Amino acid sequence: MSFTRELRVIPRIAWIVAWLGWAGFAATLWFAAIPDDTGPGGMVNWPLAGRLAFALLLPLFLVGIIAVWGYICGDAKRRGMRPVMWTLLAIFVPYAIGIILYFILRDPLPTECPACHTLVLARFPFCPHCGANVRASCPQCGRTLEPGWVNCGYCGTRLPAHQRP
Ligand SMILES: [Zn+2]
Ligand SMILES: [Zn+2]
Known part of the structure; x- marks a missing residue:
């Protein structure tokens, strides 16, 4: 920057x-x-x-x-x-x-969707334009996961190892 x-x-x-x-x-x-x-x-x-x-x-x-x-x-x-x-x-x-x-x-600054290059706000796990998965999201409640989480901070679901951010 x-x-x-x-x-x-x-x-x-x-x-x-x-x-x-x-x-x-x-x-x-x-x-x-x-x-x-x-x-x-x-x-x-x-x-x-x-x-x-x-x-x-x-x-x-x-x-x-x-x-x-x-x-x-x-x-x-x-x-x-x-x-x-x-x-x-x-x-x-x-x-x-x-x-x-x-x-x-x-x-945080929005990130660019890798599929359609729309800017996606940091709080959204999915691109609102094309629906691509931009950031790791909870399999239970669907909210954006933060780095280092083992359990979802919103709903408490334990995250399978391959879904941890
Ligand atoms: Zn997109
Ligand atoms: Zn959750």
Whole structure:
């Protein structure tokens, strides 16, 4: 999973909002906050390079945080989770707890069906498109088995050796 490929998960609208926010924040610093900071040692007296760096670099944190929110939205969608709910949690739960929870609780990525190449969500043992068996499933209740199981975690059926995942 390369970093640039993961970046493509972020919706275009998130980038637009992020860079508009960056431009607005930078303009506010440049035209209002810095000229207002008069007095000894005030930002007004900083060298040009220092004032430019402050006005252009500080708002980058805004781009970073909006990119993370956008990533969670796009990533939740491709994993078959609820993108709106997770994005709102990431934005509104304080101290980044929503973001941390998302990365702890997110479902695995869907896998490609070997027969028809449809993407199958991690919780499904069978391909919804062609019916091929994508992951080991319980012979009794039919739910997806997880690696290392000797008994089905859902219904308790003992799994024959050849059916263990
Ligand atoms: Zn299929
Ligand atoms: Zn079962």
